[in-house]
Amino acid sequence: MMTGFPLSDHDAQKVSDRLCQLIANRIQEAGGCVPFSDYMQWALYEPMLGYYAGGSSKLGKAGDFVTAPELGDLFGRTLARAIAPLLSQTDAQILELGAGTGRLAKTVLAELDALGVRVRQYGILELSGELQFRQRRLLGKDNRVQWLSALPETFSGIVIANEVLDAVPVKLACLKNGVWHERCVACQDGQFRFKDCLASSVFLSQVAESLPQDIVLSALPEGYVTEIHPHALGLIRSLATMMATGKSAAVLVDYGFPAHEYYLPERTEGTLVCHYRHQVHDNPFYLPGLQDITAHLNFTAVAEKAEASGLDVLCYAGQAGFLMASGIMELLPSMEKKDAVSARLVQEAMKLLSPAEMGELFKVMVLGHDVQPSETLLQADRSGRL
Numbered sequence: 109m110m111t112g113f114p115l116s117d118h119d120a121q122k123v124s125d126r127l128c129q130l131i132a133n134r135i136q137e138a139g140g141c142v143p144f145s146d147y148m149q150w151a152l153y154e155p156m157l158g159y160y161a162g163g164s165s166k167l168g169k170a171g172d173f174v175t176a177p178e179l180g181d182l183f184g185r186t187l188a189r190a191i192a193p194l195l196s197q198t199d200a201q202i203l204e205l206g207a208g209t210g211r212l213a214k215t216v217l218a219e220l221d222a223l224g225v226r227v228r229q230y231g232i233l234e235l236s237g238e239l240q241f242r243q244r245r246l247l248g249k250d251n252r253v254q255w256l257s258a259l260p261e262t263f264s265g266i267v268i269a270n271e272v273l274d275a276v277p278v279k280l281a282c283l284k285n286g287v288w289h290e291r292c293v294a295c296q297d298g299q300f301r302f303k304d305c306l307a308s309s310v311f312l313s314q315v316a317e318s319l320p321q322d323i324v325l326s327a328l329p330e331g332y333v334t335e336i337h338p339h340a341l342g343l344i345r346s347l348a349t350m351m352a353t354g355k356s357a358a359v360l361v362d363y364g365f366p367a368h369e370y371y372l373p374e375r376t377e378g379t380l381v382c383h384y385r386h387q388v389h390d391n392p393f394y395l396p397g398l399q400d401i402t403a404h405l406n407f408t409a410v411a412e413k414a415e416a417s418g419l420d421v422l423c424y425a426g427q428a429g430f431l432m433a434s435g436i437m438e439l440l441p442s443m444e445k446k447d448a449v450s451a452r453l454v455q456e457a458m459k460l461l462s463p464a465e466m467g468e469l470f471k472v473m474v475l476g477h478d479v480q481p482s483e484t485l486l487q488a489d490r491s492g493r494l
């Protein structure tokens with residue numbers, strides 16, 4: 109199958125059927141059930157068949173969901189202004205993880221050029237063939253842009269990851285009779301279903317790494333289900349290793365909460381959601397390979413893993429607070445302007461900033477190694493809330 113071309117519904121269904129069969133065989137080979145993270149990994153990233161590996165349009169109106177860089181250029185331009193003072197302390201490189209359509213890269217490079225801030229190289233690490241195809245079409249002529257197949261061993265520059273960690277497979281934990289079980293995936297009569305298994309010691313240590321130290325299990329209701337993020341924390345550790353020898357920072361933007369808000373007793377079903385053609389629902393077994401599966405991030409665990417791996421938390425803020433401190437208002441037209449372009453920009457800013465849209469649910473975390481935080485970061489920082 110060629111990547112980069114939209115699939116017809118018939119072809120899409122065939123791809124999903126092949127993926128289901130493959131996953132069902134693997135579950136059988138594994139003895140009847142697998143961790144949810146294995147299922148999510150295959151559903152999203154199985155070569156040629158997984159959601160991000162296949163040919164369907166994912167981002168934008170014709171796809172399944174819209175991200176901040178896809179709304180317009182405001183997000184990217186403001187982000188460029190925020191990273192400019194950090195970038196100039198480093199070896200002038202940017203590394204973007206999961207770069208979507210490439211629009212964020214294009215906007216960030218254009219804004220930094222306009223500000224006179226040098227970018228020596230813009231690397232992209234993209235797991236999705238379809239998205240890499242779109243990125244090459246948009247950015248292929250800029251010889252600063254290069255596509256990587258793995259994280260470099262060492263790096264001095266700025267890492268950008270917008271809505272990447274939420275797409276990293278999660279494990280599910282379920283509380284039964286006051287004891288954590290691992291919610292796994294089984295297959296019965298050709299249908300995937302959840303199966304709660306006794307937790308291994310490895311799983312229990314991963315739960316302990318995520319949950320707040322002072323959590324009272326008896327305050328959580330029977331059957332409480334939540335996510336833990338060992339793979340995302342593994343990615344943080346890998347970034348820290350890569351950043352350990354140079355001056356560098358990583359800007360992570362995603363939806364999520366601090367641990368004490370994540371593991372609230374009333375959040376009984378966790379945060380797992382699926383996106384299919386702009387419909388949001390909670391069934392990860394619907395059309396495997398054709399829908400996005402995602403979970404919110406536990407920013408406390410990310411900060412703790414980063415610090416334990418040698419990075420500093422330079423800033424943790426709501427997206428609205430971060431963008432405001434970084435000067436988004438300066439990019440908006442004056443109040444008197446009433447033309448269509450101005451109206452569109454104001455609408456875009458509302459989406460990015462409004463607490464009812466992306467302003468509060470999305471957070472920005474900046475991790476650093478051997479770099480001085482800028483005034484912007486110091487002003488926006490709310491890391492005391494972690």
Ligand SMILES: C[S@@+](CC[C@H](N)C(=O)[O-])C[C@H]1O[C@@H](n2cnc3c(N)ncnc32)[C@H](O)[C@@H]1O
Pocket residue numbers: 160167175176177178205206207208209233234235236239269270271272273275276343
């Ligand atoms: C929801 S999309 C976000 C795309 C883009 N950043 C945006 O904001 O429009 C998630 C992206 O993360 C990528 N991704 C997931 N895990 C990754 C990893 N370990 N390294 C690099 N990219 C990853 C996926 O391939 C996908 O491109």
